[in-house]
Amino acid sequence: MFQRRGIMLILSSPSGAGKTSISRAILRQDANIQLSVSVTTRPKRANEVDGVDYHFKTVEEFNQMRDAGMLLEWAEVHGNFYATPKAQIDELLDAGKDVLFDIDYQGALQLYETCQEDIVGIFVLPPSIKELKHRLERRADDNEDVINRRLKTARQELREWNKYDYVIVNNDLEKSCALVTEIINAARIARRRQVNLPQFVSDLQDELESFLK
Amino acid sequence: MFQRRGIMLILSSPSGAGKTSISRAILRQDANIQLSVSVTTRPKRANEVDGVDYHFKTVEEFNQMRDAGMLLEWAEVHGNFYATPKAQIDELLDAGKDVLFDIDYQGALQLYETCQEDIVGIFVLPPSIKELKHRLERRADDNEDVINRRLKTARQELREWNKYDYVIVNNDLEKSCALVTEIINAARIARRRQVNLPQFVSDLQDELESFLK
Numbered sequence: 001m002f003q004r005r006g007i008m009l010i011l012s013s014p015s016g017a018g019k020t021s022i023s024r025a026i027l028r029q030d031a032n033i034q035l036s037v038s039v040t041t042r043p044k045r046a047n048e049v050d051g052v053d054y055h056f057k058t059v060e061e062f063n064q065m066r067d068a069g070m071l072l073e074w075a076e077v078h079g080n081f082y083a084t085p086k087a088q089i090d091e092l093l094d095a096g097k098d099v100l101f102d103i104d105y106q107g108a109l110q111l112y113e114t115c116q117e118d119i120v121g122i123f124v125l126p127p128s129i130k131e132l133k134h135r136l137e138r139r140a141d142d143n144e145d146v147i148n149r150r151l152k153t154a155r156q157e158l159r160e161w162n163k164y165d166y167v168i169v170n171n172d173l174e175k176s177c178a179l180v181t182e183i184i185n186a187a188r189i190a191r192r193r194q195v196n197l198p199q200f201v202s203d204l205q206d207e208l209e210s211f212l213k
Numbered sequence: 214m215f216q217r218r219g220i221m222l223i224l225s226s227p228s229g230a231g232k233t234s235i236s237r238a239i240l241r242q243d244a245n246i247q248l249s250v251s252v253t254t255r256p257k258r259a260n261e262v263d264g265v266d267y268h269f270k271t272v273e274e275f276n277q278m279r280d281a282g283m284l285l286e287w288a289e290v291h292g293n294f295y296a297t298p299k300a301q302i303d304e305l306l307d308a309g310k311d312v313l314f315d316i317d318y319q320g321a322l323q324l325y326e327t328c329q330e331d332i333v334g335i336f337v338l339p340p341s342i343k344e345l346k347h348r349l350e351r352r353a354d355d356n357e358d359v360i361n362r363r364l365k366t367a368r369q370e371l372r373e374w375n376k377y378d379y380v381i382v383n384n385d386l387e388k389s390c391a392l393v394t395e396i397i398n399a400a401r402i403a404r405r406r407q408v409n410l411p412q413f414v415s416d417l418q419d420e421l422e423s424f425l426k
Contacts, residue, residue, distance in 0.1 A: 129420040167404045186399030207342040
């Protein structure tokens with residue numbers, strides 16, 4: 001009913017807990033949400049499109065952006081840089097578009113520091129580590145070493161569950177998506193996102209004074 | 214899925230904006246929400262039941278409760294005292310029951326001061342003052358003096374809209390109730406209300422360590 005500011009929707013989870021499946025389902029069902037496109041210095045792969053999968057930059061360009069304060073968060077992973085560009089996110093939020101961030105806890109915590117008021121953060125937990133391991137094993141492309149590395153990373157990730165606004169235990173993809181949808185719907189009507197509300201109330205107050213004269 | 218702490222759901226609005234209609238609909242549709250029963254020193258009316266409509270107390274009893282810190286908020290209205298008893302609310306919230314408060318902004322602001330983490334506050338606005346006046350005029354029992362007094366009170370109430378978590382413009386009762394339901398559903402799964410979550414994560418961490426050994 002009112003113009004509103006978009007949401008920064010952050011989904012984080014240990015690898016295999018279901019973050020990416022939930023993200024995909026939410027993006028499919030809700031046309032007002034789009035995935036944040038990160039900046040990266042890693043080489044473009046054959047099937048990737050610049051500006052769609054990533055904004056591909058040289059290390060020099062990346063450093064310039066970072067030093068100019070153009071990045072909301074950044075991290076180095078396996079020798080490559082990844083970051084969220086500030087200008088594009090601001091533009092989307094101002095236009096009332098919601099932006100989904102499928103990022104790890106390090107990026108999420110940086111975003112919470114700089115953009116607290118815009119964020120709705122959801123941490124996705126697996127029902128058990130046994131189930132998490134099963135899910136990782138079912139991914140054909142991951143060998144045992146990769147699975148072990150992911151489990152070791154999960155150790156760090158699990159420590160950060162209590163930094164998020166919501167925690168979902170992902171037993172069932174459909175139920176988890178329904179919960180995320182309810183969280184999004186409530187967040188959209190939060191007072192602080194209704195940017196026209198101060199004017200609306202001020203008009204009501206003027207109207208009231210004219211009745212009370 | 215987890216044991217959770219109940220919500221203190223506060224609905225406030227200028228008289229006639231629809232707070233009471235919304236409250237009634239929500240209480241009817243959701244068995245886990247109950248209306249907070251206030252303490253009052255005003256005389257019991259013939260159709261009222263002690264402990265259901267109010268907890269009726271003498272002024273002396275009321276003062277004792279207040280001085281002993283047994284009240285979450287209190288106010289004097291037209292020479293009578295009204296208050297929210299702390300013990301009963303705590304008991305309900307601990308048991309995972311949600312409690313609805315159909316109270317004015319003075320009570321709401323006191324509750325926000327003492328119970329911030331438990332509260333979800335919704336301020337209900339009328340679409341216009343003209344419509345608000347129409348609604349007040351349709352109430353057969355209110356004469357012009359009463360209506361004017363209510364409009365004057367609305368002047369104070371409207372100033373407090375920005376203290377609440379959510380603001381709803383009540384154009385349509387059904388739509389407003391649907392919004393309130395989404396707000397409640399999201400609030401119920403907020404991390405801070407999932408009281409068993411720390412134990413659940415701790416168990417996951419133990420399980421993970423046993424896999425990584």
